[in-house]
Amino acid sequence: MNQCSVSFLIDCSGSMKGNAETITMMVDLLSRAIERSGAKTEVLGFSTNAWNGGKPYRRWMSKGRKKHPGRPNEIDHRIFKDADTTWRHANRSIMALLKLDLYREGIDGEAVHWACQRLLSQPSQRKLLYVISDGCPMDSATNLANDDYYLDNHLQHVLSQYAKQGVEICGLGINLDLSQLYPQYLIADLHKGLDNHFLDDFIFSLRVKRR
Numbered sequence: 001m002n003q004c005s006v007s008f009l010i011d012c013s014g015s016m017k018g019n020a021e022t023i024t025m026m027v028d029l030l031s032r033a034i035e036r037s038g039a040k041t042e043v044l045g046f047s048t049n050a051w052n053g054g055k056p057y058r059r060w061m062s063k064g065r066k067k068h069p070g071r072p073n074e075i076d077h078r079i080f081k082d083a084d085t086t087w088r089h090a091n092r093s094i095m096a097l098l099k100l101d102l103y104r105e106g107i108d109g110e111a112v113h114w115a116c117q118r119l120l121s122q123p124s125q126r127k128l129l130y131v132i133s134d135g136c137p138m139d140s141a142t143n144l145a146n147d148d149y150y151l152d153n154h155l156q157h158v159l160s161q162y163a164k165q166g167v168e169i170c171g172l173g174i175n176l177d178l179s180q181l182y183p184q185y186l187i188a189d190l191h192k193g194l195d196n197h198f199l200d201d202f203i204f205s206l207r208v209k210r211r
Contacts, residue, residue, distance in 0.1 A: 004039040005083060005124040006206075009115045010097065011133035012047035012078075013106035019174055022190050023132060024097040029194070030202065031094070032087045040124060043081040043094050046111030048104045049074035053141025060145060072141045075107055077114050083122055108137040109154035112169065116162040127167050128206070132188075134174040136181065155181065170205055 008027045010016075016023065031041045048054075050073065057072040080097060081090035096102075112131060119127040137151035159169055159182065171182025178185045186205060188198050 003125040004128070005042070005119055005122045005126070006034050006039055006128045007042040007044060007083075007115050007119055007130070009111060009129060009131045010043070010045045011106045011108065011111075011131070012045045012076075012097075012103045013134075013138060014103050015134055016174065017100050017103045019134070019190055020098055020100060020103070022194070023174065024095060026188070026194055027097070027132070028087075028091065028094050031081060031090075034206075035087045040083040040122060041081065041087070042079070042083050042115075042118065043090070043097075044111075044115050044118070045078040045080060045097065045102070046106065046108070046114075047076045047078075047102055048107065048139060049076050051104055051140070053139075057141040057145070065145070069145045070142075071107060071110070071139070072145050073105070073107070073139050075110055076102070076104070077111060078102070083118075105139040106133070106137055107139050107142065107151060108133065109151065109158045112155065112158045112162070116158075116165075116167050116169075119167055120165065126208070129162075129167055129169045130172045130186075131169065131182070132172045132174065133178065134176050152181070159183075 027043050031043055034041050053073045056074060060069050060072045080094045115129055137155055142151055171178035171185040173185060173187045175190055177187055186201050
């Protein structure tokens with residue numbers, strides 16, 4: 001695991017609230033274990049600053065609803081643990097994932113772009129990103145202002161862009177198969193808890209892929 005950086009990017013959308021406690025425990029456990037193997041870890045989260053678009057959406061409405069406005073909402077990207085902070089010193093910060101008022105809507109493509117940029121800035125040779133989510137990107141204001149697949153298509157573009165740059169991205173589905181979004185994926189069936197089956201799958205996903 002030397003010369004390796006692993007980032008966990010957590011979808012802090014409203015539908016994830018019910019699993020916040022287990023997901024917090026998961027990333028806390030995995031970050032600690034990975035760090036002990038010699039790798040760098042980050043714990044990141046993404047949401048929006050408001051439901052239903054907030055101020056950007058109201059500005060778009062007041063200016064005549066121009067076509068193709070892009071994202072009429074404010075993104076909220078959070079760092080719960082950065083790569084240079086040890087698990088021991090970040091443990092309490094990771095627990096901030098339990099603050100349910102953080103959980104609103106999810107704009108995945110921009111969050112993946114942000115997390116990958118952070119990974120690419122690190123000197124490690126191998127860079128892995130686990131996107132922990134329970135479904136497709138969802139922001140009601142963006143969906144109303146654009147076509148139905150705007151956010152999905154943007155996420156696919158970002159995934160392709162960073163795969164070409166060598167970032168290994170895996171969709172970690174919470175009680176869900178994310179294979180339609182992520183070529184590499186894992187399923188965490190939290191109805192069964194963090195069992196050995198999931199942990200074995202996760203450890204296997206860390207292995208270097210032979211080309």
